[in-house]
Amino acid sequence: MSDRLPRLALATSAEHAQLHEDDLPLLAALREAGLDAVPVVWTDPSIDWSSYDAVLLRSIWDYHKRYLEFTEWLGQLDKAGVRLLNDSALVRWNADKRYLLELREKGVAIVPTQVAAGACLREVVGGLTGQEIVVKPTVSASATHTVRGIAGSAELAAELDKLPDGAYLVQPFQREVTADGEWSLLYFDGQFSHAVLKRAADGDFRIQQEFGGTSEAIEPPPAALEVAERTLASLDVRVPPVYARIDGIMAGGRFLLMEAELIEPYLFLPDHPAAYTRFADVVTTRLSA
Missing domain, CATH: 3.30.470.20 (ATP-grasp fold, B domain)
Structure with missing residues (x-):
């Protein structure tokens, strides 16, 4: 029987190649729980993902900016039979x-929500004239390309003109x-x-x-x-x-x-330090199942 520790890649972005500082105690907790856990940049083409027993998504806060590349990477993991946490099908669904x-x-x-793209975005916003609204891409994170304003105002129209083509959520601003x-x-x-x-x-x-x-x-x-x-x-x-x-x-x-x-x-x-151990225990248990 092999005594090799399960290898876990903590997928992260190049910006946080060694993980975000708030995830470093998690890395320690995973290792303490008996996993060979290492940070790995998800966009690094030299990585052999099949050498890992599983991949845990962590600081990949750039995936929405490289969405096509991200979905291709998910397919690469699937093809290699590498387990993704959370499951790749759930991740694809949740990305939009x-x-x-x-x-x-x-x-x-x-929260009340409409979805619109292209010319339909102006139509949907026009139907909410006078209301304070928020417009955000259906694929986004960290408030990227998110705008707030009064529907029908020149100010909001100018902000909408700056948005890249794509599908957007339109929601009443929640005070x-x-x-x-x-x-x-x-x-x-x-x-x-x-x-x-x-x-x-x-x-x-x-x-x-x-x-x-x-x-x-x-x-x-x-x-x-x-x-x-x-x-x-x-x-x-x-x-x-x-x-x-x-x-x-x-x-x-x-x-x-x-x-x-x-x-x-x-x-x-960091708001609940005991949660580091709870999370690490769940990951370890899931890998042993």
């Missing part, structure tokens, strides 16, 4: 935010984001781990850290847990995702889903 409409059809409460914050609920193997409440910097609506956003570890309300668990139960999978981040807002006593992050989300592990 049109999945929100599918979840709505399954009874998950989402709860700036007034109360946006929730992130973290799950490992379908089990709730921890939650944070994210707040935007004064004068901004983007809650990401790079735009001055902050996060606070806090217990989520029951309504948020209920919708998060319904979201996970609605996924077309045989087993729960190894990791999931469910983002949303509380509006009128209801939790409205904004995104289900199943690719490479920031997991707010």
Whole structure:
């Protein structure tokens, strides 16, 4: 019997070739759990992915900018028979935010959302004249090409003119984001781990850290847990995702889903240091199954 440790590639971007600093304790926890875990740049053409027992997606925060290359890479892993965490079919589905409409059809409460592309984008925005809206690409991350403004205004029209061709989500701006914050609920193997409440910097609506956003570890309300668990139960999978981040807002006593992050989300592990070990244990157990 071989005593070789299972080899786990932590897929990351060239920008974070040794992982984002907040993921370094995870690397240590995975090694402590008995895995030969190493950071690997996903775009490095010299990598023999078949030499790994599995790939865990981590700091690949550039995938949306190289989407075709990313999907080809997923196909490469599939062809090589390399296990991806989360599953490659789930990742493909989650990469395009049109999945929100599918979840709505399954009874998950989402932020009101329309999808439009090309000339239809102007038509959809025109139908919301006077409303404050947010427009974001269906394939995006970190608020890339996301704009906010009053539908029908010259200012928003100018911003829309700058957007590249593609499909976009059009949503009413949710004032709860700036007034109360946006929730992130973290799950490992379908089990709730921890939650944070994210707040935007004064004068901004983007809650990401790079735009001055902050996060606070806090217990989520029951309504948020209920919708998060319904979201996970609605996924077309045989087993729960190894990791999931469910983002949303509380509006009128209801939790409205904004995104289900199943690719490479920031997991707010520093806010809950014990979660590093929980996550590592789930990954190790999944690889031994």
